[in-house]
Amino acid sequence: MDAEAGAKPQKVWDGPTRLFHWLIVGLVAFSWWTAEEHIFDWHKASGLTIAGLLVFRIYWGFAGPETARFAHFIKGPRAIFSYAGSLFGPTHKLAFGHNPLGGLSVAAMIVALVAQVTLGLFAADTDTGLDSGPLSRFVSYDFAEVAGDLHEDAFNILLILIAVHIAAILFYLVVKRANLIGPMITGRRSNGVTGPAEGLTRVPLWRFLLGAAIAAAVVWPLATM
Amino acid sequence: MTKRFQLLAAAVAVLALAACGGESGTTDSGAAAPAADAGNATLPNGVTVKQQIEVRQKSLKEMGAAMKTIGDQMKSGAPELDQIRPAVQTIKTHSTELPTWFPAGTGPESGVKTEALAKIWEDQPGFQAAAQRLADEAARLSDVATGEDLAAIGAQVAATGGACKNCHDQFRMKKE
Numbered sequence: 550m551d552a553e554a555g556a557k558p559q560k561v562w563d564g565p566t567r568l569f570h571w572l573i574v575g576l577v578a579f580s581w582w583t584a585e586e587h588i589f590d591w592h593k594a595s596g597l598t599i600a601g602l603l604v605f606r607i608y609w610g611f612a613g614p615e616t617a618r619f620a621h622f623i624k625g626p627r628a629i630f631s632y633a634g635s636l637f638g639p640t641h642k643l644a645f646g647h648n649p650l651g652g653l654s655v656a657a658m659i660v661a662l663v664a665q666v667t668l669g670l671f672a673a674d675t676d677t678g679l680d681s682g683p684l685s686r687f688v689s690y691d692f693a694e695v696a697g698d699l700h701e702d703a704f705n706i707l708l709i710l711i712a713v714h715i716a717a718i719l720f721y722l723v724v725k726r727a728n729l730i731g732p733m734i735t736g737r738r739s740n741g742v743t744g745p746a747e748g749l750t751r752v753p754l755w756r757f758l759l760g761a762a763i764a765a766a767v768v769w770p771l772a773t774m
Numbered sequence: 775m776t777k778r779f780q781l782l783a784a785a786v787a788v789l790a791l792a793a794c795g796g797e798s799g800t801t802d803s804g805a806a807a808p809a810a811d812a813g814n815a816t817l818p819n820g821v822t823v824k825q826q827i828e829v830r831q832k833s834l835k836e837m838g839a840a841m842k843t844i845g846d847q848m849k850s851g852a853p854e855l856d857q858i859r860p861a862v863q864t865i866k867t868h869s870t871e872l873p874t875w876f877p878a879g880t881g882p883e884s885g886v887k888t889e890a891l892a893k894i895w896e897d898q899p900g901f902q903a904a905a906q907r908l909a910d911e912a913a914r915l916s917d918v919a920t921g922e923d924l925a926a927i928g929a930q931v932a933a934t935g936g937a938c939k940n941c942h943d944q945f946r947m948k949k950e
Binding site: 689 | 835838839841842845846849850931932935936938939942943
């Protein structure tokens, strides 16, 4: 690792992916707080913003730069077990982007967030029947009630996945002496380079704008419903 | 960073709570077993405890569904009074019946699954006041809904929903 310490910082995370990450961190915390405090208007706004971010992130998983792509980080069981087995071996190197285990964790969090947001769209508040998701009025009371209960219960699954994610980051920080938080802020990493030395290739701006437009087109009708 | 640590701490707390929940679940079933017969006991009004709790839950669900019907109409952009008025009547009628749904012996001590808290019977004046507040708001809603003033109806729907919530907050089991 020392031999590579002086290498030029390698770009591993693009701006939109980092922005997505930190907005999700903030908005999940905010959604949680507004749910506990029953500040429904802000909870709904937060959830719809998360919905838009998820639409963008799924698009970006196909249209974004290499490390943001699902094809790059969603691996089969063999690759995952092989990576886990080599974690403490002498050949272990930091991955360029998500490692196979981390990719699994990210995919699980995205699926959990999509489920959480979808349930919220249909959920109805059974206290007053008034504070409900934008699609709640198209479904029956029983359906909306179940969606609301699951929306509350499934949040625990999301919290567990977040706890695992943070525990893994702490493991890399303490045991593997690798700071994964810095690169998610700056986008750059300077030690243990794998993958292309020049880092990420740039993606044309129009691809980002198209993704933002798709996200807005999905969420806007829900927000004004 | 602090945010992430708070999340972690809270997630661990949730895991711990889930574990506690599991434990209390086992003690619950142990406590419920001797009281299982209480569910079949007949109340002074002639129905069994179990039947009374079923009627109560069905009726409260009807009120919830009626509130949803009204709320859905108000949010639809073109509320239809023909849809709203019958739902308002359901709420008004049920609101006057509500105090009769909770006779003594139909609380959690019966062993029948219910979200009704023992506090209903321990604080009867408080419970009756909460029920009266709902009956008053529902009566007002019924009056307003005879007219066509959607803004006034909307405001009174919110006041009625507030009365629902007031009682739930005090007398219904909280979700863990």
